[in-house]
Amino acid sequence: MQLKKDAQVFLSVMESNKGIIYKVANAYCKNDENRKDLIQEILVQLWLSFGKYDKQYSISTWMYRIALNVAISFYRKENSRNKINQPLPVDTLFLREEGNGFQKEADLQHLQQFIKELKEIDRAIIILYLEEKPQQEIATILGLSTTNIATRVLRIKQQLKQKFSTIKN
Amino acid sequence: MEDNEILQVWKNYDRKLEENLLLSRQNATAITALKVQSFLASMKPLKIFTIVAGVLWVGLLDVLIVSLFHIASPFFLVSAILLTILNKLAIGIYLYQLILLHQADITEPVLATQEKIARLKSSTLWVARLLFLQLPLWTTFYWNKSMLENGSMSLFITQALVTGVFIFIAVWLFINISYRNRNKKWFGFIFNGKEWSPLMKSMEVLSQLEEYKK
Numbered sequence: 001m002q003l004k005k006d007a008q009v010f011l012s013v014m015e016s017n018k019g020i021i022y023k024v025a026n027a028y029c030k031n032d033e034n035r036k037d038l039i040q041e042i043l044v045q046l047w048l049s050f051g052k053y054d055k056q057y058s059i060s061t062w063m064y065r066i067a068l069n070v071a072i073s074f075y076r077k078e079n080s081r082n083k084i085n086q087p088l089p090v091d092t093l094f095l096r097e098e099g100n101g102f103q104k105e106a107d108l109q110h111l112q113q114f115i116k117e118l119k120e121i122d123r124a125i126i127i128l129y130l131e132e133k134p135q136q137e138i139a140t141i142l143g144l145s146t147t148n149i150a151t152r153v154l155r156i157k158q159q160l161k162q163k164f165s166t167i168k169n
Numbered sequence: 170m171e172d173n174e175i176l177q178v179w180k181n182y183d184r185k186l187e188e189n190l191l192l193s194r195q196n197a198t199a200i201t202a203l204k205v206q207s208f209l210a211s212m213k214p215l216k217i218f219t220i221v222a223g224v225l226w227v228g229l230l231d232v233l234i235v236s237l238f239h240i241a242s243p244f245f246l247v248s249a250i251l252l253t254i255l256n257k258l259a260i261g262i263y264l265y266q267l268i269l270l271h272q273a274d275i276t277e278p279v280l281a282t283q284e285k286i287a288r289l290k291s292s293t294l295w296v297a298r299l300l301f302l303q304l305p306l307w308t309t310f311y312w313n314k315s316m317l318e319n320g321s322m323s324l325f326i327t328q329a330l331v332t333g334v335f336i337f338i339a340v341w342l343f344i345n346i347s348y349r350n351r352n353k354k355w356f357g358f359i360f361n362g363k364e365w366s367p368l369m370k371s372m373e374v375l376s377q378l379e380e381y382k383k
Contacts, residue, residue: 007201011194018192019183043200048207049276062276069275069282072374073208093195096189107170107178119377124279130179131184143278144381152381157172164170 005051018093020063027115028071039093042070064141072120112162126156165168207353209273216267223260227253248310259299262292284378290371294346301342348372
């Protein structure tokens with residue numbers, strides 16, 4: 001079953017799930033400029049795929065698949081958006097008082113840094129784990145077995161703990 | 170830091186995002202009005218153009234081979250036939266890339282989609298290998314019977330050296346252009362530049378995906 005490709009419905013879905021886009025883009029980009037571009041690219045791809053949304057999956061599963069696929073493929077962006085002559089609107093998704101009001105705690109800064117240091121697929125796994133997605137849903141999003149997910153999560157958590165212990169000492 | 174503490178840090182982040190993250194409906198609406206292609210579909214035109222150009226080039230070579238078959242020198246014929254075979258293989262790789270582009274779907278599970286995209290990009294290395302393999306053929310096609318009969322020893326030696334060096338380079342590159350040599354200096358020299366970085370990155374993703382299959 002599919003959704004009617006209605007812009008208003010799409011906007012409501014994006015409004016309710018905007019955190020997914022931001023968190024994925026932030027985990028895969030080194031700087032703000034890249035992040036803005038990636039957010040736009042994810043939104044474009046979500047819109048293009050919206051009419052084909054398959055209701056057998058939850059909206060979040062569908063959004064994570066697209067956001068992660070676009071984010072991991074983003075290094076190929078010179079093959080995509082640059083070749084399309086239509087510039088995209090900037091700042092579609094942004095933080096209120098970015099840089100001032102949104103003060104990050106040191107632990108969050110470290111955690112985000114450690115996540116960015118992980119390999120692309122491990123990054124996807126840990127984001128979904130931190131979002132407290134059930135292992136079955138993580139497996140559906142990524143296309144891995146639940147056993148594989150469980151093993152990977154364990155390993156990545158150990159890596160994160162190790163990194164935290166290094167900075168605390 | 171313990172598991173629950175890490176989860177708590179993330180929850181706080183999530184809560185702050187919930188309070189501070191804004192979606193500009195105006196800009197988001199503008200996105201829905203854009204006439205743009207998916208990033209996978211946007212790669213198709215260049216592939217199709219390359220295939221068309223390749224087919225025209227190979228077609229021209231085939232016409233030349235057929236029409237000059239009885240009058241051309243064997244050097245020309247053998248060089249042109251090998252050239253056309255290598256180019257047909259390169260066209261085959263571009264066709265394979267088009268099929269992968271057609272199959273890849275970003276709404277599908279991440280690993281399956283990334284594998285297709287990474288294979289698509291990394292197969293470009295095969296095109297490079299085949300192109301280098303053509304090199305020696307450009308040093309032999311112009312030879313003819315008269316040059317063989319009337320040429321001096323110095324001409325033969327020079328030709329043999331040039332062709333020999335080109336064969337050595339072409340075969341060596343064909344064998345050695347691969348991801349395992351990505352950190353070698355010569356590799357960086359050939360694949361230097363921004364246009365190759367997506368290729369290198371996709372090969373890195375591919376090797377990660379292989380690990381997940383173990």
